[in-house]
Amino acid sequence: MKKENVLEIHNLSVSFHRAEGETQAVRDVSLSLRQGEVLALVGESGCGKSVLCKSLIRLLPKGADVKSGSIRMEGKELSQLSEKEMCKLRGEGISMIFQDPLTSLNPTMTIGRQIDETVKLHHPSWKKERRKERVLELLKLVGIEEAGKRYDSYPYQFSGGMRQRCVMAIALACNPKILIADEPTTALDVTIQAEILKQLKEIQQKLGTSILFVTHDLGVVAQIADRVAVMYAGKIVEYGMAEEIFYDARHPYTWGLLHALPYYAKERGGLEIIPGFPPHLTPPPAGDAFAIRDQYALRMDYEQMPPFFAVSETHYAATWLLDERAAEARKLIEERKSRNRSIREEGGNKDKYEEKKEQKEQKKEQEDSP
Amino acid sequence: MSKQEVLVDVQNLSRHFLLGKHQIVKAVDEVSFQIRKNEIFGLVGESGSGKSTVGKCLMNICQPTQGTICYDGVNLCDKREVKAQKRKLQQERQIIFQDSTSALNQRMRVEDIVAEPLRIQHIFSEKSQLKQFVKEQLEEVGLDESYLNRRPSELSGGQRQRIAIARAFGMKPRLLIADEPIASLDVSIQAQIIRLFQHLQQEHDCAILFIAHDLSMVRFLSDRVGVMQKGRLVEVGETEEIFSAPKHPYTKKLLSSIPIPDPRAVRKAGIEKEVCHEDVI
Ligand SMILES: Nc1ncnc2c1ncn2[C@@H]1O[C@H](COP(=O)(O)OP(=O)(O)OP(=O)(O)O)[C@@H](O)[C@H]1O
Ligand SMILES: Nc1ncnc2c1ncn2[C@@H]1O[C@H](COP(=O)(O)OP(=O)(O)OP(=O)(O)O)[C@@H](O)[C@H]1O
Ligand SMILES: [Mg+2]
Ligand SMILES: [Mg+2]
Numbered sequence: 001m002k003k004e005n006v007l008e009i010h011n012l013s014v015s016f017h018r019a020e021g022e023t024q025a026v027r028d029v030s031l032s033l034r035q036g037e038v039l040a041l042v043g044e045s046g047c048g049k050s051v052l053c054k055s056l057i058r059l060l061p062k063g064a065d066v067k068s069g070s071i072r073m074e075g076k077e078l079s080q081l082s083e084k085e086m087c088k089l090r091g092e093g094i095s096m097i098f099q100d101p102l103t104s105l106n107p108t109m110t111i112g113r114q115i116d117e118t119v120k121l122h123h124p125s126w127k128k129e130r131r132k133e134r135v136l137e138l139l140k141l142v143g144i145e146e147a148g149k150r151y152d153s154y155p156y157q158f159s160g161g162m163r164q165r166c167v168m169a170i171a172l173a174c175n176p177k178i179l180i181a182d183e184p185t186t187a188l189d190v191t192i193q194a195e196i197l198k199q200l201k202e203i204q205q206k207l208g209t210s211i212l213f214v215t216h217d218l219g220v221v222a223q224i225a226d227r228v229a230v231m232y233a234g235k236i237v238e239y240g241m242a243e244e245i246f247y248d249a250r251h252p253y254t255w256g257l258l259h260a261l262p263y264y265a266k267e268r269g270g271l272e273i274i275p276g277f278p279p280h281l282t283p284p285p286a287g288d289a290f291a292i293r294d295q296y297a298l299r300m301d302y303e304q305m306p307p308f309f310a311v312s313e314t315h316y317a318a319t320w321l322l323d324e325r326a327a328e329a330r331k332l333i334e335e336r337k338s339r340n341r342s343i344r345e346e347g348g349n350k351d352k353y354e355e356k357k358e359q360k361e362q363k364k365e366q367e368d369s370p
Numbered sequence: 371m372s373k374q375e376v377l378v379d380v381q382n383l384s385r386h387f388l389l390g391k392h393q394i395v396k397a398v399d400e401v402s403f404q405i406r407k408n409e410i411f412g413l414v415g416e417s418g419s420g421k422s423t424v425g426k427c428l429m430n431i432c433q434p435t436q437g438t439i440c441y442d443g444v445n446l447c448d449k450r451e452v453k454a455q456k457r458k459l460q461q462e463r464q465i466i467f468q469d470s471t472s473a474l475n476q477r478m479r480v481e482d483i484v485a486e487p488l489r490i491q492h493i494f495s496e497k498s499q500l501k502q503f504v505k506e507q508l509e510e511v512g513l514d515e516s517y518l519n520r521r522p523s524e525l526s527g528g529q530r531q532r533i534a535i536a537r538a539f540g541m542k543p544r545l546l547i548a549d550e551p552i553a554s555l556d557v558s559i560q561a562q563i564i565r566l567f568q569h570l571q572q573e574h575d576c577a578i579l580f581i582a583h584d585l586s587m588v589r590f591l592s593d594r595v596g597v598m599q600k601g602r603l604v605e606v607g608e609t610e611e612i613f614s615a616p617k618h619p620y621t622k623k624l625l626s627s628i629p630i631p632d633p634r635a636v637r638k639a640g641i642e643k644e645v646c647h648e649d650v651i
Binding site: 016018019020042043044045046049050051061063099100101102103143145149150152153157158159160161162163165183186187188189190191192193194216217218219220221222223225242243246247256257258260261273274277278280282 | 387389390393414415416417418419421422468469471472512513514516519520523524525526527528529531532549550553554555556557558559561562583585623624627628629630631632633634635636
């Protein structure tokens with residue numbers, strides 16, 4: 001059974017114009033969010049994830065230019081809505097957790113009141129006591145201990161992770177149909193993060209919320225995502241079911257991401273990184289933007305932008321490696337894949353730590369000896 | 371074992387906050403530990419357990435309610451001593467704030483943000499030298515000179531974070547408080563930034579208080595680790611000891627919650643099921 005799309009993005013391009021030139025933050029992105037799914041959006045720092053998210057709720061910063069594309073929510077074209085209708089939509093249908101918790105909280109208002117305002121918007125008929133109950137319930141949901149005591153605290157009286165959770169409480173206050181969460185767990189320790197992910201999953205199952213979850217943590221992706229989209233230099237380069245991305249990735253950039261995990265650092269004696277830094281978006285390189293950092297790049301990659309090739313019905317990747325003419329290069333893929341598999345089967349990366357420990361011990365011995 | 375020299379000595383540090391009129395929060399509660407010269411000390415723990423507050427106390431941004439902090443012979447709890455040593459302290463201590471985005475001056479250009487502490491300390495006599503140095507610092511964190519003229523609001527979250535890192539690193543501090551410095555960065559850039567931390571430690575003899583919740587990174591980077599829960603330091607020790615034989619129940623719980631980047635394994639383990647930490651790391 002194919003699920004309905006609640007959010008559809010077609011050929012969206014967003015740029016910023018500055019004296020140095022045009023920064024193409026989002027380039028021709030098409031993506032859809034299905035009813036009740038968690039779609040994870042992953043990609044390097046500066047690749048356009050936040051700009052993409054903000055354009056979905058029409059809260060782009062000044063100077064942003066939506067050059068082309070359409071965004072449809074339940075069949076409605078967002079660009080056609082008036083600001084008033086959009087406001088209503090933001091309160092009811094679609095909610096966003098911004099990447100930077102401090103800037104999305106009002107420093108002069110208590111946390112309790114800030115959540116209360118959203119609850120009030122959603123349930124205008126509720127009495128004060130009823131609303132307060134709901135606020136405390138939300139604070140508990142995101143793991144704020146002694147919520148009653150904290151109701152009247154201001155944002156500066158909370159720790160970084162607590163603030164992030166308060167922002168989440170506000171976003172969840174209106175039982176949104178669509179939740180856009182931009183790095184919502186970056187400030188959380190692993191135990192609370194696991195707890196919050198569990199809660200989100202529960203909400204998603206209970207209310208059928210569709211979640212677009214931006215993160216750079218593949219551990220988190222593995223826990224929560226049904227599908228994954230990989231973004232690079234303003235473009236989506238690969239998307240598919242979570243398992244397809246983790247076990248059968250096709251784009252060299254996705255391979256790089258999986259390999260850079262400290263978790264799989266075995267056999268490398270250190271952290272393996274993707275060479276170089278994310279490219280400039282002012283303007284982005286021609287062809288496949290990843291080519292200059294890609295050891296498997298074909299000549300074609302430098303010249304022409306690869307289209308999406310279907311790997312399966314749900315899995316697509318934009319790399320010339322999947323072209324018929326690249327049979328030779330595909331052999332490399334096979335090699336790489338078998339290497340991936342062996343890393344995963346052996347699991348863990350204890351060796352690296354042991355090595356470091358040995359080094360340390362040697363260092364100590366040297367110091368101890370006169 | 372030879373005893374390495376101590377750079378920061380924290381004894382019985384407490385910091386309480388008033389919530390409303392009658393309630394107090396013991397943000398930090400009788401915490402004692404030492405940071406040795408040239409060591410990376412990882413501080414991990416629950417959200418809200420007092421890590422940032424400890425960091426701020428070491429920077430004199432937050433006054434302790436109780437206890438003493440001694441930095442390289444200077445008693446940081448004595449206002450007069452701090453004032454007398456102001457220049458040394460400013461030059462030698464740097465902090466990367468957890469909410470670095472809001473800590474950056476929104477009106478300043480990137481170039482001035484990175485140059486500001488250097489300018490205050492008159493590190494460079496010539497403007498062109500300073501500019502060149504700032505460019506190099508930015509390059510180290512993967513941002514080229516086209517970013518010099520931008521303001522923080524024109525950057526992505528991770529780019530802003532890297533500006534904060536470049537600013538702190540430029541001073542080549544002897545003590546760096548890094549509060550969740552890599553939380554907003556992706557794995558690949560994280561790895562490059564981690565190298566910068568190691569470089570700072572090894573080449574410039576910097577001691578680093580590395581506050582983080584990414585336990586794999588803490589294990590990789592730190593020499594020693596402290597674990598905090600509800601304002602208390604529940605465990606301190608050599609990194610390997612803590613990770614291979616955690617003693618406190620909270621440490622055990624923490625280690626067992628590391629997310630596994632493998633959907634099949636996640637499904638097998640079930641999100642709730644406690645996984646033996648040995649298998650996870
Ligand atoms: N207001 C702005 N003016 C000019 N350029 C901008 C502006 N906002 C963002 N950019 C640029 O657009 C690109 C995409 O930014 P975005 O915030 O979407 O990145 P991101 O993928 O969310 O990265 P991160 O993981 O670091 O948060 C970046 O290169 C950034 O420098
Ligand atoms: N100015 C303040 N007024 C009142 N309470 C405060 C203040 N600053 C911090 N607190 C409280 O002190 C406790 C510790 O906060 P701190 O920021 O040190 O935690 P943390 O360990 O850094 O957490 P996180 O990992 O979430 O950043 C929290 O309960 C917080 O609410
Ligand atoms: Mg972002
Ligand atoms: Mg903190």
